[in-house]
Amino acid sequence: QETPKQGGDVLITYKDDIATLDPAVGYDWVNWSMIKSLYSRLMDYTPGTPDLIPSLAETFDVSADGLTYTFKLRKGVKFTNGREVIASDVKYSIERAVNPKTQGPGAGFFGSIKGYEDVSGGRSTTLEGIETPDDATVIFHLSRPDATFLHVLAINFASVVPHEAVEAAGGDFGKKPVGSGTFILKEWTIGQRLVFERNPDYFVKEMPHIDKFTVEVGQEPLVALLRLQKGEVDIAGDGIPPAKFLEIKNSPDGAKMIVDGEQLHTGYVTLNTRIKPFDNVKVRQAVNMAVNKERITRILNGRATAANQPLPPAMPGYDKSFTGYVYDVAKAKALLAEAGFPDGFQTVLYSTNTDPQPRIAQAIQQDLAAIGVKAEVRALAQSNVIAAGGTEGEAPMIWSGGMAWIADFPDPSNFYGPILGCAGAVSGGWNWSWYCNADLDRRAVAADSMSDPAKTIDRAAAWGKIFTDIMADAPWIPVINERRVVAKAARMGGSDKIYVDPTRVINYDAIFVKQ
Amino acid sequence: MTMSAPTPILTVRNLCVDARTPEGRQRVLHDVSFDLISGETLCIAGESGSGKSVTSLSIMGLLPKASLQVASGTIRLGEKDLVALSNRAMRSVRGGDIAMVFQEPMTSLNPVMSIGAQLTEAIREHQGPEGGAAETIARQMLDAVHITEPVRRLTQYPHELSGGMRQRVMIAMALSCRPKVLIADEPTTALDVTVQAQILKLMRELKQEFGASIILITHDMGVVAQMADRVAVMQNGRIIEQGDALSIFENPKQPYTQELLAAVPRLGAHAGNDAPPRVSAITAPSVSVSPAPILQVRNLDVTYGSPVRRLFRGMLPAAAVSEVSFELRPGETLGLVGESGSGKSTTGKAVLGLIPFTGHVVIDGQNIAGLSARQMRPVRRSAQMIFQDPYASLDPRMAVGAAIAEPLVIHGLGDRSERDDRVAELLRHVGLQPDAATRYPHEFSGGQRQRICIARALALQPKLIVADESVAALDVSVRARVLDLMLELQETMGLAYLFISHDMAVVERMSHNVAVMRGGRIVEMGTRRAVFENPQDDYTKALMAAVPIPDPRARHIA
Amino acid sequence: MHVLKTMLRQPSALFGLIIVTVVVLMALGAPWIAPYSPDNQMFDGLSIEGAPLPPSTRFLLGTDTLGRDLFSRLLFGARTSLVIGLVANGIAVAIGLLVGVLSGYLRGAVGGLLMRFTDLMMAFPALLLAIVLAALLHPSLWIVAMVIALVNWVQVARIVYTETRGLVERDFILAERSLGAGHLRILFVHILPHLMPTAIVWGTLGIATTVLLEATLSFLGIGVQPPQPSWGNIIFESQSYFQAAPWLVFFPGAIILLTALSFNLVGDALRDILDPTQRGRG
Amino acid sequence: MLLLVLRRLLQTALILLGVAAITFLLLYALPADPARMIAGRSATAQTVANIRRELGLDQPFPVQFWTYLHGILQGNLGRSYAQKTDVGALIMARLPATLILMAAGIFVEVVLGLILGIIAALRRGGPVDRVVMMASFVGVSAPQFVVALLLLYVFAVTLGWFPMSGFGSAAHVVLPAATLGILGAGWYARMVRSAMIDVLNQDYVRTARAKGLSSARIVLRHALPNALLPIIAMIGIDIGQFMGGVVVVEAVYGWPGIGQLAWQAIQQVDIPIIMGVTLVSALAIVLGNLLADIIAPLIDPRIRAR
């Protein structure tokens, strides 16, 4: 592994415009990593790994009951407006993220902090669970043990912002961000480009490596690739479109361009347990056996591997020995007959409408047809699919592709609550299987209470078991674990892992230019 | 064959033209040959549809390629054979060496270009004067053709001019470049006699000043007599007789020529009679009782342009028609004469409720002011109009038979075969073959189209017909037939005509009463006898004096 | 009969008629002609790496990105696309003609109102309507056809409106009024025929664009749903493959082009035959 | 004239109101929930409810619409749900690019369409006519995306004549405008051709020829203006098409126009942006049509009397 060099300008392209750089609001995979770099948080991860490290915090301390977290702030860290970061900024920032007025999507992550209900219910604007005895100390009091709390303090919503800048921006903070991260936003031409420059005062030496990166938005991925091949672009942020993948892969310098990294992703089909005939577990098991996942990975040109459980392989708790439901048409048919559907049935399979999702849905459709299940594919805009999934009794099956994006943080709990737990099985929720198992919910709470760092391994195992046990009820068909493919110029250095960082997408802090 | 010695400027030899029809090729011109000697006026006369226009279009190289084609023959202008000339070379000939005035003024002017633009364009093209000079010439030309307010006219558009004014613009355009040869296809057909006299004079002046030669196509033997050095008579696509004017007029050889001359109406021919000559055998039921008038007009005013526009343009054009009042009884004809642009057509359209007007118009006891289209329907059955510009008033996409049957269909008369029979009958009445029914307007000659319009107006057997220059484009023989037909219908059915015409002889022949218009007003009105034999108004007198006399020895236009 | 005979005499019209017939036969006979089921995703229809296969003797026009036989899909797609291109577009042109001619003809409040209504419809984001319909209804071929007709008529109406305004001022319309012709007769017998050229341009060029529009709607979720093929969605599904698998764009594109062109040739010939002012031309 | 324009402007306001009402109603009927789009997968039900309340989405339709209208009347297009910023500013930032592309695109397609259409009409039935007609069909039936990429591939990647992507210089406009031109010119060519054929048979063209004018002058000065009416209407229509409908071309060439903004907003159910873009493009369409209606009588004086 070469040692990173300092300096250099980098040009990155994305198709979609950057929505906002307000850390309390931004929540899509493109702005996620930019926000990461603009701001700093108490906790962070070692680049390219899921390993937590203190960041703004110099040290921290967790009480034995797991209910009190005490952080000592690093001295002399400055916002890019020149003011020093103090403890009350941390308190202000988290309260801001929770305050309904902010309209932030991440409030719920802070649910374990004492006084959360009052703030999110609009009865108060200060969290009684955050104490700042002096400018360098922040103490969190939790209402219940939360093993993921350190991860929570590392997600974007916990980014520290200066209140005066927020107020000065008058609601437009997302366009005029001020933080204490590795980069400063220098220029934002709406619809065209954003220019980020290194923060010379960043508190970690030789971080970041590059001087500047420019993000050009509104760039069609295919064109971005052409530009990259011509040397105009350094990183094609949207990756390589399926139509180009093989061509690039088989080209002479393909290997240098392609970054193929494992991400925390599982693509699955939800089986709505409240809609006939999927209320019958045998039916759910039968369709699980009917899907030929190998063929789907071929359609994806091998950019994915077959999945058999909800957790992706890179996630702590993944059970390597678990085999799930093996592809077996005969057995599936038999099970279906046993469930009372020897001739199959008719149903509907929803999918989003961007390539390759409709193709995968059609592949699944053909597999289901082989056991007599006639599924009508409905390829709709993402918002419509989400609406259908969250409406009780609406969508029998949904192919998650294009929506089940990467995890918020590398912890198995993140794969359960919203998408498989009872809390998500509500109108407007994301548990589109409408699967609710009180027993598993209890086990999930228990696992999340194991906040003692010493019990990390046990906790992971507990979670792993929850996910393999779920498969007995088969609320999902886990289909594939997709790898993320990014294209970068040959001059870009750094391991593949920092281009497909498990906690960010591209780790702008860690990438560097070779010459 | 002429035996004249001087060099001909234009020689046409054995010109044959074919028409492409769905039934195959048909020859419309057979071996036409003639010479045009420099400085002379050659008049081509002949029956409607005999090939006069086709001959002139062939000379200009302007035959519609799609349907007509020169099959053989030569047309020489000096050294050049125009038939073989390249398009490019032909361009400088057109407009410069040979200019042409077309028969239908409305469709021959570009509707979206101002008069000024159309005039100056030709001048610039061939004389290339700088900037304002062309405009000056244009104004002078409009003056020369006696258009009032020439400066304003330059900014107007064709649809804002009266039929005669358009024709004068066409003439001005053709003359503006002082061509060597001027081909004029019925140039004065739509003009009142005073203007006609002026135009003819202008053409003579031109001829003398520049030694230009003129081919004048006309059906009006009066005009022929006044203008022609030589005459060619055409029939069925052939020149059947040509010679110098005197010998043709005094010594016609062909029966057709004789017939043509015999049919010429002469002003004063009917002096002393109150009513038009009787043409039918029926004994008069008309004079006995004096029934209620079929048309009553009181204080008719018409002003063009929408009120909003006038408001914003700041200028109020003078009313096109003002304070016009008259009555018309069944079986009567009111002749409406007057100079071009005096408001004759406007009056005609207004009394049928086709343009907005103020005042009182009662047709057959029904006041038509403010009636909706539906309410007008029964009125329309009894009142019909023959428009001045026959081509423009026919739907180009409708076969002629269908066009004539149109009023029958509209008013739900007869079944299909009855209508077909009626169409055939009407066509025969106006002197066309019944097989014309399947052809389309653009395949006919100007006079033929006019007859189609007449047939259409007669189809309903209305009680009142507004006939706007409806026989203007017809050669005398056909005209006489049509006029007789109109009279016959009047006698048998008590038809009333509002007969708009510039041709005094025709008006004299047709009318019971005559009204003379000028500047939108009626300046004189009375019985035919009173007006023709004892005109009071100066203008009326001038009109009478300007009528061309069909005798080459009695030229009075000079 | 006369029309047909005249048409058969013109080589271009004959060509158009032949192609139109072939396409219609393709659509009708798809189940018998097609070598494979259009939905059959063949495992060996993809290369080992998962790439679609180029044309070969086995797959006449190659395969698509799911390993389906393109030829078979085009055959079955003809059914969908002909309905869209002919019916939907036809309805759109018909409505557009009607509204345009009425609003251009009628004076005063009614005409103005009608035109403002058209303006409103035009100003209205049609795609949004499509999206909402997609979310509220279950997309089917006929609904798609309806939506397309709903979206497309407005533009035709606009053009026709302007042309009608010019036509109404012609003298022969005045002459018709003097004969006592009612508004309907003037509109349908005298004005509409003059709009034929416009109608033919829209009616035939519109075939191509509506077939493609259907694909856009498919993409929004209101078009015909996969795996049902249509020429438009075959192109759309694989247009980014135009370099990697050009046959996936070329063949459907060519057939759309050819169909629209053929209808146009027939339409043009028809117009010339029906338009007397063009008579006698070769 | 002035009065007419004033009246039409009033009508325009009414049309915009109508468009606003219908669009708002449609968006309201849409089952997709903007709050959930913002909240994403991990948000709790309470967070979603909070967002809904803060956005006023829990209000009944009339209240929501009234609030929106009220804002508009004060010149305020509202704040984007997803971007948390002023919609007016977002649109203004992209409007210049859209207008430039629109103008350039219409220019190219009209010029191309006129030239091809006129040539085809003059060479009617001949091989040139056939080729032009064929070409116009290719343009019309070609998928935008493919044409855009092809042009980009040939002229930017291979030949390097133009930049591949972006906005700012004249060179940037060429390819997107050419793409739009190629795709749209077919329509114009066909319209021009059939209108010209009609006009070239008219008597006044014969008169013009009799004056000995050059063919160019006959075609351009005499025939073309008479054939122009439908073309003017087409341009009015295209203004509308381009305001919202050039997403693909904008995307391929990285053109920062309103189409991309609208497209993303639709995906995110960002109602204020959808409304804003809808209103702006509705305004453009209405103004385009108004312009067409005003130009028509200038070209054809016969219509003026009305």
Ligand SMILES: Nc1ncnc2c1ncn2[C@@H]1O[C@H](COP(=O)(O)OP(=O)(O)OP(=O)(O)O)[C@@H](O)[C@H]1O
């Ligand atoms: N559509 C119009 N718009 C404006 N002015 C018009 C219009 N039609 C006619 N005029 C004007 O009205 C006046 C009378 O025209 P009208 O057509 O009634 O004359 P006319 O007596 O029939 O003449 P002619 O014998 O030449 O046909 C003329 O000055 C003419 O310029």
Ligand SMILES: Nc1ncnc2c1ncn2[C@@H]1O[C@H](COP(=O)(O)OP(=O)(O)OP(=O)(O)O)[C@@H](O)[C@H]1O
């Ligand atoms: N475009 C055409 N297609 C077919 N036949 C035509 C065409 N134009 C004229 N004709 C026919 O050619 C013959 C001669 O027409 P032409 O126009 O020369 O007559 P004309 O002598 O000028 O008559 P008028 O005095 O009535 O104008 C007529 O029988 C007419 O029907």
Ligand SMILES: [Mg+2]
């Ligand atoms: Mg003639």
Ligand SMILES: [Mg+2]
């Ligand atoms: Mg008149």
Ligand code: NI
């Ligand atoms: Ni006369």
